[in-house]
Amino acid sequence: MPINANLTDKELIELISVGEESAFSILYRRHWTELFGTACRVLRSEDRAEDVLQEIFLALWTKRSEISITGSVLAYLHTSVRYKSMNLIERDIFERDYIQVLLSTIEQNGDCNAQQLLQLKELEQAIATVVEQMPDKMKVVYKLSRDKYLTHQEIADQLGISKETVKKHIQHALQLLKNAIGISVLLFLLK
Numbered sequence: 268m269p270i271n272a273n274l275t276d277k278e279l280i281e282l283i284s285v286g287e288e289s290a291f292s293i294l295y296r297r298h299w300t301e302l303f304g305t306a307c308r309v310l311r312s313e314d315r316a317e318d319v320l321q322e323i324f325l326a327l328w329t330k331r332s333e334i335s336i337t338g339s340v341l342a343y344l345h346t347s348v349r350y351k352s353m354n355l356i357e358r359d360i361f362e363r364d365y366i367q368v369l370l371s372t373i374e375q376n377g378d379c380n381a382q383q384l385l386q387l388k389e390l391e392q393a394i395a396t397v398v399e400q401m402p403d404k405m406k407v408v409y410k411l412s413r414d415k416y417l418t419h420q421e422i423a424d425q426l427g428i429s430k431e432t433v434k435k436h437i438q439h440a441l442q443l444l445k446n447a448i449g450i451s452v453l454l455f456l457l458k
Contacts (some may be wrong), residue, residue: 276340283331290386295324309352314418323347397447401440410437
């Protein structure tokens with residue numbers, strides 16, 4: 268049944284909660300551009316902003332019968348975008364840039380002893396070892412992402428694979444790294 272596009276966000280949410288796809292589509296189109304702008308400002312990446320919005324709207328649809336929004340729907344969506352974006356940044360700091368963060372902190376504070384420097388070098392070597400043991404395609408994708416700072420789309424275009432394949436390679440590579448060296452990082456930080 269056609270839904271009136273002039274319905275309020277609250278009315279659309281009520282319809283979404285009972286599975287009305289056209290209400291979901293209206294809400295999505297109504298707020299996507301503004302939410303995308305928010306995610307881009309936080310993440311400074313259009314690819315990652317798109318990913319965040321997809322996750323948020325997917326969660327809204329899959330949990331539609333459980334979601335209860337008491338205030339503004341737009342405020343709820345903005346909060347979701349900011350929260351999801353900040354979580355992504357925090358995860359990146361741990362998974363992607365933590366060695367650089369550690370090195371920078373050590374250089375700024377100057378309070379790293381020879382033992383800690385040795386442990387840091389061992390950690391860098393452990394990361395390099397894990398990366399070298401990755402399957403060839405995953406290794407190439409990971410290095411293009413982390414060393415060359417290419418976006419998922421740029422990697423996909425360069426390698427002639429889909430953006431989704433790139434994302435899966437990156438996710439799997441990060442999981443391998445996390446599993447292999449997560450304890451090493453924790454031990455380094457505790458010393």
